[in-house]
Amino acid sequence: MKSKKINRYNLKALKKKFEFWATNSEEGGWSISSTDEGSQKMLEVEDEKKVKIQTGTEIIDDFVVDEDSSDDERMIINMGPQHPSTHGVLRLQAELEGEIVRRVKPVIGYLHTGMEKTGEELNYFQGPTNTTRMDYLSPLFNELVFSLTTEKLIGIEVPDRAKAIRILMTELNRISSHLVALATGGMDIGALSMMIFGFREREHILNFFEKTTGLRMNHNYIRPGGVAADLPDGWQKDIEDIIQLIPEKLKDYDDMLLDNPIWKGRLQNVGILTTEECFAYGITGPSLRASGFDWDLRKSQPYSGIEKFNFDVPVLSEGDVFARWRIKVLEIFESLKIVEQVMYQMPKGPYKIQDKKITPPPRKRLDESMEALIHHFKIYTEGFKVPEGDAYVAIESPRGELGCYIVSDGTAKPYRMHVRGPSFCNLQGLPIIMTDSPIADAVAAIASLDPVIGDVDR
Amino acid sequence: MNTEVITISSEDYKETITNIKKDGFQMMVDLTAVDWFRKREPRFELVVQFLSVSKNLRKTVKVIINDENLSIPTITDLYPGANFYEREVFDMFGIEFENHPDMTRILMPDDWIGHPLRKNYGSGRIPVQFKNAPKVD
Amino acid sequence: MFTPDNILTTTIDKAVRWSRTQSMWPVTFGLACCAIEMMAAGSAKYDLARYGMEVFRASPRQADLMIVAGRVSQKMAPVLRQVYDQMADPKWVIAMGACSSTGGMFNNYALVQGVDHIVPVDIYVPGCPPGPQSLMHGILTLHQKIMDGEINR
Numbered sequence: 090m091k092s093k094k095i096n097r098y099n100l101k102a103l104k105k106k107f108e109f110w111a112t113n114s115e116e117g118g119w120s121i122s123s124t125d126e127g128s129q130k131m132l133e134v135e136d137e138k139k140v141k142i143q144t145g146t147e148i149i150d151d152f153v154v155d156e157d158s159s160d161d162e163r164m165i166i167n168m169g170p171q172h173p174s175t176h177g178v179l180r181l182q183a184e185l186e187g188e189i190v191r192r193v194k195p196v197i198g199y200l201h202t203g204m205e206k207t208g209e210e211l212n213y214f215q216g217p218t219n220t221t222r223m224d225y226l227s228p229l230f231n232e233l234v235f236s237l238t239t240e241k242l243i244g245i246e247v248p249d250r251a252k253a254i255r256i257l258m259t260e261l262n263r264i265s266s267h268l269v270a271l272a273t274g275g276m277d278i279g280a281l282s283m284m285i286f287g288f289r290e291r292e293h294i295l296n297f298f299e300k301t302t303g304l305r306m307n308h309n310y311i312r313p314g315g316v317a318a319d320l321p322d323g324w325q326k327d328i329e330d331i332i333q334l335i336p337e338k339l340k341d342y343d344d345m346l347l348d349n350p351i352w353k354g355r356l357q358n359v360g361i362l363t364t365e366e367c368f369a370y371g372i373t374g375p376s377l378r379a380s381g382f383d384w385d386l387r388k389s390q391p392y393s394g395i396e397k398f399n400f401d402v403p404v405l406s407e408g409d410v411f412a413r414w415r416i417k418v419l420e421i422f423e424s425l426k427i428v429e430q431v432m433y434q435m436p437k438g439p440y441k442i443q444d445k446k447i448t449p450p451p452r453k454r455l456d457e458s459m460e461a462l463i464h465h466f467k468i469y470t471e472g473f474k475v476p477e478g479d480a481y482v483a484i485e486s487p488r489g490e491l492g493c494y495i496v497s498d499g500t501a502k503p504y505r506m507h508v509r510g511p512s513f514c515n516l517q518g519l520p521i522i523m524t525d526s527p528i529a530d531a532v533a534a535i536a537s538l539d540p541v542i543g544d545v546d547r
Numbered sequence: 548m549n550t551e552v553i554t555i556s557s558e559d560y561k562e563t564i565t566n567i568k569k570d571g572f573q574m575m576v577d578l579t580a581v582d583w584f585r586k587r588e589p590r591f592e593l594v595v596q597f598l599s600v601s602k603n604l605r606k607t608v609k610v611i612i613n614d615e616n617l618s619i620p621t622i623t624d625l626y627p628g629a630n631f632y633e634r635e636v637f638d639m640f641g642i643e644f645e646n647h648p649d650m651t652r653i654l655m656p657d658d659w660i661g662h663p664l665r666k667n668y669g670s671g672r673i674p675v676q677f678k679n680a681p682k683v684d
Numbered sequence: 685m686f687t688p689d690n691i692l693t694t695t696i697d698k699a700v701r702w703s704r705t706q707s708m709w710p711v712t713f714g715l716a717c718c719a720i721e722m723m724a725a726g727s728a729k730y731d732l733a734r735y736g737m738e739v740f741r742a743s744p745r746q747a748d749l750m751i752v753a754g755r756v757s758q759k760m761a762p763v764l765r766q767v768y769d770q771m772a773d774p775k776w777v778i779a780m781g782a783c784s785s786t787g788g789m790f791n792n793y794a795l796v797q798g799v800d801h802i803v804p805v806d807i808y809v810p811g812c813p814p815g816p817q818s819l820m821h822g823i824l825t826l827h828q829k830i831m832d833g834e835i836n837r
């Protein structure tokens with residue numbers, strides 16, 4: 090059968106049409122006359138101040154508006170709990186006047202998991218499984234604080250190697266947590282590449298975690314009496330890779346954002362939190378340090394042998410969103426310093442305490458010794474008993490002071506387990522930094538406080 | 548690091564906290580409660596942690612709360628950061644704070660009945676059925 | 685080469701099913717730890733965009749798939765149901781993680797013991813948290829399910 094060709098597009102006609110568009114003449118041909126210089130005037134010479142404002146080195150408006158208006162111009166909007174930029178399921182009720190936020194009330198509890206109640210049902214050996222799921226961006230810190238509190242109640246010291254491993258893992262965790270904070274913070278404000286960058290770098294650290302603990306998140310690796318397993322063979326190589334790679338990539342972030350006038354104009358002088366406000370509301374961590382107060386529990390009340398390592402505490406004085414963003418980048422560098430030192434000074438020895446009542450015997454021994462089998466069985470069914478008393482231990486998590494308060498009544502399960510989540514407290518700063526600024530800055534403010542709702546609601 | 552622990556009764560609460568603030572404890576870092584159901588009389592104990600950043604000190608205050616009226620003055624006027632914590636304790640234990648600006652439930656829904664962290668409140672565990680479970684096809 | 689002259693014969697069924705799988709837009713419903721893994725699945729290394737799924741929609745009206753990533757509390761349950769009701773048909777639900785599938789390790793007063801108490805679930809992805817690979821496997825299984833299933837649901 091002979092098929093008839095349907096010519097839908099008359100190419101010749103099309104070409105002619107196109108030429109008319111391109112040259113604005115029926116004749117066709119591609120001889121476009123040279124540009125008229127006069128139609129493109131050079132810009133006027135700008136004075137220095139204007140240039141500075143344009144490049145973002147000088148910021149003029151603070152966006153704080155405080156004129157009064159009548160009540161009927163106000164309206165209440167609801168943000169969340171299902172909202173992409175509220176970092177989970179935070180809900181905000183904001184009273185707006187035009188574009189300006191006048192009052193804010195955070196409504197929380199949408200992720201309340203009853204972990205404190207569950208914690209009373211699990212014994213001390215199972216406890217980290219529960220606590221690790223609170224602040225899911227820094228799970229190892231939660232395990233660490235629970236283990237430290239339990240160890241304080243029993244009155245034991247873990248071996249040096251266990252301490253060093255704990256520091257190594259938690260500092261790596263601080264880096265990965267800050268990377269997520271930078272990534273999601275960037276995305277909220279519109280720097281979408283930041284999202285891809287941050288998660289890309291985080292993968293390297295998570296790979297190491299997966300190798301060591303078996304899981305990417307929620308590790309249950311740090312347990313009372315030491316850590317669950319020794320570091321894998323060839324871990325130095327992985328750490329070396331991380332130490333090499335992350336600073337290079339951080340340079341990319343700086344290139345992209347540090348001198349970026351849009352980024353600066355968007356963040357500088359926005360959402361200022363002063364030191365006094367931090368004290369009053371109990372806000373700790375990067376937010377406190379960004380407001381110009383040098384306070385880091387790693388220096389002032391060191392835990393797990395971190396005082397042996399050399400590092401600085403970055404402090405900035407502005408207290409705005411930009412400073413809170415900047416300080417996270419700087420803290421990653423400091424954490425890398427610690428990681429590097431731990432790598433070279435890793436002590437030899439056991440990675441958990443050699444008390445058979447508290448840590449299970451190695452799997453090998455179960456086949457050989459009846460006694461080991463009994464201890465193993467006892468620990469996994471009953472756990473170990475902890476003397477009566479109560480203890481509060483605090484460590485510096487990526488978000489601030491992470492505390493754990495345990496009351497023991499002499500049995501194998503905590504009588505009361507309470508975790509002081511830093512995000513819970515930091516969230517109270519949100520109304521202060523959001524009021525009297527435009528609604529567009531709200532997302533920047535939330536992102537800068539970096540609340541993790543799992544930690545808020547527990 | 549040693550923490551100073553003091554135990555007081557609920558009448559002295561406000562005064563003690565005022566003095567603690569004067570002593571230079573800038574931050575109230577934690578406020579929670581413990582339910583000593585059938586173990587101690589009176590039943591509830593409030594545990595408040597303070598931190599002095601200038602002196603690098605910690606202080607724990609334990610407050611024994613009367614069983615009769617389960618209420619205690621608020622400290623939000625001294626430490627505004629106590630706001631969320633007091634609401635949490637109210638939600639979880641049912642201890643009221645007098646003159647608190649917004650004494651409502653914080654974590655549980657508003658219409659929830661009961662205070663979950665009390666010892667006589669069951670954990671709500673649904674037992675997992677392994678044997679004789681109804682067949683699903 | 686694709687010129688306008690070509691004709692493809694298929695059944696309406698297949699065409700509809702195929703088009704449904706090829707760009708399925710999820711609604712952002714990140715709740716807890718699993719949400720971080722969902723975000724990781726969407727970003728550079730795992731790259732959900734390969735399946736035409738990188739557009740996480742903030743508005744349920746524009747989404748076909750709800751990935752319930754994380755634990756659903758009693759307070760969140762009504763919100764979740766409302767978001768599900770707002771989604772336009774046809775719609776699918778993936779329960780990601782132990783918590784949203786069964787309540788996970790938190791068998792207590794605060795959590796809904798499995799999101800299937802409130803919305804119909806198509807695929808359960810196990811794990812705590814499920815890695816991005818598991819989530820992708822779940823998504824591909826859902827695609828398979830759509831390809832094999834009925835078109836009017």
Ligand code: SF4
Nearest residue numbers: 717754781782783812
């Ligand atoms: S399944 Fe595990 S990782 Fe997922 S929300 Fe539940 S506790 Fe978190």
